[in-house]
Amino acid sequence: MIGSVLIANRGEIAVRIARTCREMGIRTVLATSTADAGSTAARLADATVCVGPPDPRRSYLDIAAIVEAARGAGADAVHPGYGFLSEDPDLAEVCVGNDLVFVGPRPDVLATLGDKVAARTRMAEVGLPVLPGSPEAIGTGEEAMEVAAEIGFPVIIKAVAGGGGRGMTVVSEPAAFRAAYAETRAHAQAVFGDGRVYVERYLPRARHVEVQVLCDAYGTGVHLGERDCSVQRRNQKLIEETPAPGLPAELTEAIAEAALHGAKAIEFTGAGTFEFLVADDGSFWFMEANARIQVEHPVTEMTTGVDLIREQLTVAGGGRLSVDQPDVVPRGAAIECRVNAEDPDRGFAPASGTLDVFAAPGGPFTRTDTHAYAGMRFPPYYDSLLAKVITWGPDRDAALDRMDRALGEFAIDGHGIRTTIPFLREVIAAPEFRAGRHTTAFTDAFIRDRAPSTRAEGSR
Numbered sequence: 001m002i003g004s005v006l007i008a009n010r011g012e013i014a015v016r017i018a019r020t021c022r023e024m025g026i027r028t029v030l031a032t033s034t035a036d037a038g039s040t041a042a043r044l045a046d047a048t049v050c051v052g053p054p055d056p057r058r059s060y061l062d063i064a065a066i067v068e069a070a071r072g073a074g075a076d077a078v079h080p081g082y083g084f085l086s087e088d089p090d091l092a093e094v095c096v097g098n099d100l101v102f103v104g105p106r107p108d109v110l111a112t113l114g115d116k117v118a119a120r121t122r123m124a125e126v127g128l129p130v131l132p133g134s135p136e137a138i139g140t141g142e143e144a145m146e147v148a149a150e151i152g153f154p155v156i157i158k159a160v161a162g163g164g165g166r167g168m169t170v171v172s173e174p175a176a177f178r179a180a181y182a183e184t185r186a187h188a189q190a191v192f193g194d195g196r197v198y199v200e201r202y203l204p205r206a207r208h209v210e211v212q213v214l215c216d217a218y219g220t221g222v223h224l225g226e227r228d229c230s231v232q233r234r235n236q237k238l239i240e241e242t243p244a245p246g247l248p249a250e251l252t253e254a255i256a257e258a259a260l261h262g263a264k265a266i267e268f269t270g271a272g273t274f275e276f277l278v279a280d281d282g283s284f285w286f287m288e289a290n291a292r293i294q295v296e297h298p299v300t301e302m303t304t305g306v307d308l309i310r311e312q313l314t315v316a317g318g319g320r321l322s323v324d325q326p327d328v329v330p331r332g333a334a335i336e337c338r339v340n341a342e343d344p345d346r347g348f349a350p351a352s353g354t355l356d357v358f359a360a361p362g363g364p365f366t367r368t369d370t371h372a373y374a375g376m377r378f379p380p381y382y383d384s385l386l387a388k389v390i391t392w393g394p395d396r397d398a399a400l401d402r403m404d405r406a407l408g409e410f411a412i413d414g415h416g417i418r419t420t421i422p423f424l425r426e427v428i429a430a431p432e433f434r435a436g437r438h439t440t441a442f443t444d445a446f447i448r449d450r451a452p453s454t455r456a457e458g459s460r
Contacts, residue, residue: 002026002077002101002317006070007045008091009081010060012371012388013293014041017079020309029073031066033059035379040371049073054381060084063091070100077101077316083383086292087114087163103316104270105291112266113289116160117198120286126265128258128286131277133200144181147199149174154204157181159188160196163290165235167191170202203285205439207278208232209244209252211259212300214308214323215268216315222323223256224300224308225330229275231427233348233443238420239427240296241335242303245396245436247278255284262289271297271312277440295338298367298390302334333396335403337428339410340384343418345452352378353416361409365392365402378417386412386419396436400428426450 004027007014014030018041021028030045035054042048049069052059059065061084070078078095080086080103089110095102104110113119117137124130132151137160138144148155148171157180159167169184171177181197189195208229215221228244229237244252259274273290297308306323315321342348355376360368370387372378378386389406393399407425430446432438 001319002313004029004073004075005077005079005103005313006031006049006066006073006075007041007081008060008066008070008078009084009086010036010039010041010371010382011385012369013081013083013295014039015044015371016369017081017309018044020307020313024310024313026313027075029070029075031060031069033381035381040373047073054379056084056381063088063094066091067094067098067100070095071098075100077103077313079103079313080292082292082295087290089114101316103312105268105272109266109268110291113272113291114161114163116158116162116288117196119289120198122266123262123286123289126262128262129284131201131203131285131287134198137196137198141178141181144197144199145174145177148177151199151201154202155199156202157184157197157199159184159192159194160198161192161194162188163192163288165232165237167197168235170204203277203279203440205280205441206230207244207247208237208275208287208440209247209255209278209284210273210275210294211256212294212297212308213260213263213268213272213274214306214311214315214321215263215270215272216319216321217269218320219264220321220324221260221264221268222321222325222328223260224304224306224328226252226256227296227299229296230438230440231433231443232440233447237296237338238443239335239337239424240299241333241396241399242299243330243333248282251278251282251284258284258286262286270315271308295385295388296336298369298388299334299336302365302367302390302392303330303332304328332392332394333399334390334392335396335399335428336388336390337403337407337424338385338420339387339389339407339424340420341378341386341417342384342420344420344423344447344450346418348420350380350384351416351418352380352384353414354378355412355414355417357411357413359409359411360387361389361406363402363406363409366390366406368406378414400434403428423450 092107231239391402
C-alpha cells in the first residue's frame, strides 16, 4: 500500500492525481518548478518541493532532481502523469534503485514500448497486425528509399523514440523522400536525443482508435473499450470520444481483444493505451502503445465509472484491480474537447497571458479538468492545454449537444489570451463530424476550408 506519492508533473494532470490521492488517503508531495509555485496543484498537494527553474529540462525532466525530491520528502512512490518523464525507463529504474515505487510498468516494458520499432516487432510476434514497414531502424537514406519503394507511397517516416505526435513526416512521392528522411532524422536527434527512424506504410484516410487497458501483477487484465481520436492537428489530438462512432461492435471488440492480448504478452502492469489505425475496409493495424495515463482518460471514466488513477495507484502498491472484464459495462457516450491557449485564426499560434476572467462550465453530466483560475499567469514554458471539457449523454448526439452548451458557457478573458473554443464548436457542428464519418484527414481539410471565426465565445 502506498502511503505518500510524489507527483512529478504539473497542470491539470497533477490536479487530477492529487484529487484521487486525497480520496484514497494518500499523502501528496508536488514536484514544482519556480513557475508553478502558486499553481492549483500546489494548493491541493499536502506539500511541495521545488525541483528547478521554469525550463523543463532543468526541472520536470531532471531525473536526479525528481528522485531526490521524492526521497527528501519521504515519499513512497513517484507518479509521473503523462508527458515529461512518464514513459522514461531510466526514471523507473532509478526509482527502483532508490526503493521508490514507480507508478507505471516495469523499466524493461517501458523500454520496449518506448522504442517504436521494438514495440512493432514485439506486437507482431504475439500476433497483432502491423503495417508493412522496416523491421528495424534504418541507417542510410538509400536503405530507407529502398524500403519506401517496396512498401509503396505514401509512406510515413517515424522517429524510433518519438511520441506525443512529434517526429513523424508523411511523404507522398519519391522525389520528396530523401529530404524528408534527412529532416526527420535531424528533428528526432534534436527533440528526442535519438536520430533513429523507420519507415511505414501511410494510410491517408483512417480512423485512429485506441483501447484503454488495465493490468495488475496477478495476471488480471481488462480493457475498458475504445476511444476514437481521429480529430487531430499535426498528429496532436483535439477531440476524443467513446464509443468510436460508426464502427461495428464486432470490429471494436476485436481491436480491444487484440490490445489486451498485446498487454498481457509483455506482462504490462498499470494503465496503458494501445493505439490502432482502422482502414476503410475494416482492417486494423497496431501503431504504438502508451505506457501511462492518457490526456483523454476521462471519457472512459465517464462511461465505465472506473477511476483510472485509483487503479494505477492500487496496482503500483501491490494490489489487485478492482474490476474484472465482466464488471466493465460501458454506458452511453462521452466526448472530450481540449481547450488550448492558441489562436486558430493565426495558425494556432500560442496565445498565453494573464487570465483576468476564468469560469469553467458545469451542469449535468459535464466535467471540466483544469488547473486554471482567474488571475493566473498562463506560463509560456509548457504545453498550451488550458482545460479539458468532458460531457456524457445516453447517446452520441446528446453528448455532443451537451458539449456545445458547455463550451458556450466558458468565460475566459485576459490580455493576450485566445482559445480554441470557437474552433471546437465549429468542428462538433460540422456535418461530417456530426455524422461520425470523419477520419484522420478531416481536420486538415476542415482548417483549409474554414473562414476566420466570427463566433463569440463568451470569452476569447
